[in-house]
Amino acid sequence: MIADVIKPGLDVLFCGINPGLVSEATxxxxxxxxxxxWPVLHLSGFTxxxxxxxxxxxLLELGxxxxxxxxxxxxxxxELTIDEMREGGALLAEKVRRYSPKVLAVLGVTVYRAAFERKKAQVGPQEDTVGGVRVWVLPNPSGLNAHYQLPALAEEFGRLKSSV
Known part of the structure; x- marks a missing residue:
């Protein structure tokens, strides 16, 4: 299991879907x-x-x-099941309550829809909260996500950056 990069009171807690095999190995x-x-964090002004x-x-030093x-x-x-995503969503809500970031940024609209049963969610700020924290859904930055090229990813991440 890969350790979270987290501390109380962050500006943004980025939430990936799950670790890839390279992440697990490293x-x-x-x-x-x-x-x-990592490139999109820089291009959007977060780093x-x-x-x-x-x-x-x-990243912790930058909130x-x-x-x-x-x-x-x-x-x-x-490869993940819907049950894994829903269980993960419940655990994430508890983690968010405990650490109280200003924004939870979920990286992937599909996982957000599945984990929190928000079938109509779109990329961008959400009306609902998770663990009492506002949510912003961003496109998944995986190279497998062909719907978003780097400039469009940076634009979406930049929208979040300008709101915090």
Missing amino acids: GHHFARPGNRF PRQFAPSEQEK LGITNVVARPSARAD
Whole structure:
């Protein structure tokens, strides 16, 4: 299991779907070379430069953190079951209550819809909260997400950045 990058009172807690196999092997979130999380954090203004996955703890100094909906690693997110996502959503709500970030940023509209039974959710700010915290759904930065190229990802992440 990969450890969360978290502390109380963060500005944004980014929440991935689940760790990939490379992340599990390295102990670093979003470690697969094709993942665009680290480049998009920089391009959207969250980080002053592009961090490497091995620098993930530096996010805490910037008021940012990382967790996942489901702890179990897999090669692809579509290997997860709906029950795993719902259970992960319940655990995430408890974690968010405990750590009280200003915003929970869920990386993937499909996992948000499944984990929290919000079938009509779209990318962007949500009306509902999770664990009493406002939610912003962002596109999944995985290289497997062909719907969003890097400029569009940076624009969506930038919308969140300008709101916190």
